[in-house]
Amino acid sequence: MTATLSDFFVYSTRTFKALFQPPFRSKDTFQQLEFVTWQSLPVIVFCVSFAAMVTIMESSFHMKLMVQNDSLVPGFASLLILRELGVVVSSLLLTSRVGAGLAAEVGSMQVTEQVDALRMLGIDPIRFLVIPRLIACTVGGVILSLIANLVCLYCAMLISELKLGYSSGSFLTGMRAFVSYKDLVFAMIKGGCFGTVIPIVSCFFGLRCESGAEGVGKATTNSVVVASVAIIVMDFVLTYIFSHFY
Amino acid sequence: MASAQLALNDVSIGFGDGVLLSKVNLSVMPGECVVLVGPSGKGKTVLLKLFAGLLKPTLGQVQIEDKDLNQLAPHEQKQLLLKMGMLFQKNALFDSLSVGENIAFPLREKTKLSEAEIQERVVYFLEQVGIGHARLLYPDEISGGMQKRLGIARALALKPQIVLYDDPTAGLDPITSRLIVDLILRLRAENKSTVIAVTNDMVRAYQMADRIAMVVDGEIVITGNKAQTLAHQDPRVVQFVRGQLHGPLTESQ
Structure with a gap:
């Protein structure tokens, strides 16, 4: 465990140093950005829409139960969506889709000696494999958190109009009373931070992958578990930090 | 007397608590072909x-x-390693790149050749190894023998002075094995390169080697040329080259 943490620290330090060293592989980075953002968009939009609808319906049900009134639901739900739901759900989905894919891809390259072949050519696997994915996931995390939040809010507004009887205008009025642009900015910062964690963790497990199908499977599972836990812990830390700015 | 191009001096290495190699020595002269068996x-x-x-290595040079x-600085080490090409045991072909792109990749990364010159070299190397027709296919779309040929072509793309072949005939039928070894020998003669190869196929080892060494x-037990x-x-060498079931190699297992 200590050795793994120590290796992770060394690897992360090398990765962040490599981030500022040429050559910058813009073509690879854009390809990865397309994979991370565009190809992940349908599943993220689909899932966060339902999460938002469930949130607003549950909030309404419990508020009615406790205080016999759900007039604060648009505001509370919007706050919850912007600060937590949109970014955390989209990042966890990104972990399972992109993180698992990266760990399996890099892990397969490791066990089939493709990583060694890169080293033989004097190419640093961190610069070649990790950096384009790191940049793509960080930028993709910001973009996806923005889109996920907007979609969540739209779905929440839609369901509150259809199911709870609030007009769009009253939903937006309720929302404005509770949320500010800061919430959206902080959500995007969180998205970027979570996006950074995913490729770093996934490529770490991929590059340490042991041979065989079992090794690749283990690397994939470990990367998803560790990245998910890291996102949840980081969410707490960032929420605590941001609470000082409200 | 010329000095060795490659040498291991009292090298030891182990994994975990076990020692795999202990204070081994090996010298390979320029242009020589040493085959490792065992x-x-x-x-x-x-x-x-x-x-x-x-x-x-854990110990040694x-x-x-x-x-x-x-002991070299990383950039010096990279420069030195560019003099080497390696065919990996599992070929290590980049499966996201086509056959032609696999050869173009090291040329794009490590030379300042124009795209036209790179394509010219790609065609040349593919013709050299006899898979010119497969240029646009992907590695998983070609046979094991063709993958070996592609691996060899990629290992030679930067015209290395030293070529390392890790089990170049593994999993191939005897005829394809023969063709691959003929190819290795022809390219070695053309490029005047130094070769270290690993194989367990003694027929191919005798065909390739100036010297055979058993690990x-x-x-490392240097056994010499075919006749030697x-x-x-050494009873271990005798058992291994004759493929005997009983002897020190199987008793120690």
């Missing part, structure tokens, strides 16, 4: 990876052209 899992591939800088590989029990190997007195 039972599986005894460190033949590890030896190649030590020369390739992919593994570091790995010398390439009289320079201690592991066994953590040491066949006449060697």
